[in-house]
Amino acid sequence: MTGAVDPKDLIILTPSEKPVAEKARALGARINPPLDALADAKAFVIGVKPAKWAEASQPVLAHLSKDAVIVSVMAGVPEATISQGFEGRSVVRVMPTTGVAQGQGVASLWSSHKAALDTGLSLFAPMAETAVLTSEDLMHAATAVSGCGPAYFFAFTRALAQAGVAEGLPEDVAMKLARATLRSAAAGVVGDEALDTLIDRVASPGGVTQAGLVVLNENGALDRPVKGAVKAAVDKSTELSG
Ligand SMILES: NC(=O)c1ccc[n+]([C@@H]2O[C@H](COP(=O)([O-])OP(=O)(O)OC[C@H]3O[C@@H](n4cnc5c(N)ncnc54)[C@H](OP(=O)(O)O)[C@@H]3O)[C@@H](O)[C@H]2O)c1
Incomplete structure (x- = not known):
């Protein structure tokens, strides 16, 4: 419960009673009154x-x-x-x-x-x-960025693990490192600190991360497919709502 609503003021209409509804009932919510x-x-x-x-x-x-x-x-x-x-x-x-x-x-x-x-x-x-x-039309772009976005980060994480395997890491170790890195990267995104600042904190000039970053977005190699993915999701969302 988030505090947005007092559970006693909450009415839940649901065809089947789920654990979350049971939890809400215990706090005073009314289920299917x-x-x-x-x-x-x-x-x-x-x-x-x-x-x-x-x-x-x-x-x-x-x-x-x-x-x-x-x-x-x-x-x-x-x-x-x-x-x-x-x-x-x-x-x-x-x-x-x-x-x-x-x-x-x-x-x-x-x-x-x-x-x-x-x-x-x-x-x-x-x-x-x-x-x-x-504008309401921006719902499509918002869905494509934040609704679909977690799947894009997961796909990137899988690719990162596979790249680690290609460099000799055992598969389970590569997957553990990639997943934990996703979590720790997310934990580092607090407040409004610019993403460039976050990148600079990891990538010192002429260093190891910098060498990877140069290849990652060489001639828009990263920006292009990300733009394409978001555009495809916007198009699909628009098509489904029409
Ligand atoms: N999944 C996402 O990431 C996401 C993100 C943003 C928005 N949405 C939107 O959220 C909605 C639900 O998506 P979902 O993926 O969570 O689908 P879902 O798991 O199928 O949930 C639909 C819910 O509606 C309930 N329901 C069906 N008929 C009802 C009725 N007559 N009265 C009250 N409740 C009824 C179902 O209950 P029973 O299980 O008991 O039938 C079920 O709990 C969709 O409109 C979707 O566009 C989803």
């Missing part, structure tokens, strides 16, 4: 699969206050579509990363309504870094 309990809800968070939201929202509509803010974590479903489905209620879209579950994530937010945006921030800021987007 009669739907008239929703009348006082200030925010209604919807996190079902995008194909299911219209069906899932149908039973709750009559019970929600007209002022309830709809908080959608669904990928690709536009604000206007959700608002229409929720009979004109204001909507904030949030794209959280999986790390939010460990209190280590980041969430991008968009709403055309200031009050709805503030509701989204009040819910997510206690458990994640937040980034407010200036």
Whole structure:
């Protein structure tokens, strides 16, 4: 629990009771109560699969206050579509990363309504870094960078381990070193310190790391595929939401 909401004020609607719902119940949350309990809800968070939201929202509509803010974590479903489905209620879209579950994530937010945006921030800021987007279209780019990004770092880590094996390290040792290096690199990213400063701290001029870095991005060798990957993810996200 993050402190964003008192568990006693939390209502969870779920087809199947999961351990997390049980944990919330133990702290005072109500699980699948009669739907008239929703009348006082200030925010209604919807996190079902995008194909299911219209069906899932149908039973709750009559019970929600007209002022309830709809908080959608669904990928690709536009604000206007959700608002229409929720009979004109204001909507904030949030794209959280999986790390939010460990209190280590980041969430991008968009709403055309200031009050709805503030509701989204009040819910997510206690458990994640937040980034407010200036247009809804940027949700695709935010998803491509932060939603997909962990997979890119994992793929890089695997390539780093394989490169270590190519240089003679036993596979298990190379994998242990690469994974632990991913964790320690992440631990070094605190505050707003520039990435160039972090790089300089590891790479002294003319040294070992510097020799590797020169090859890593020779003629844009690193920048090009990263740009291509993010562009491909943006295109896919746009296609799926259309
Ligand atoms: N996975 C990610 O990294 C990520 C990141 C950002 C946003 N999202 C978005 O988050 C949403 C969920 O994605 P997911 O990968 O977590 O899918 P998921 O594991 O299938 O979760 C969907 C959840 O919706 C519940 N559900 C289904 N019908 C419902 C209903 N009528 N009322 C209440 N709950 C209902 C399901 O419960 P049962 O299991 O009991 O059926 C399940 O817990 C999607 O919209 C996705 O776009 C996902």
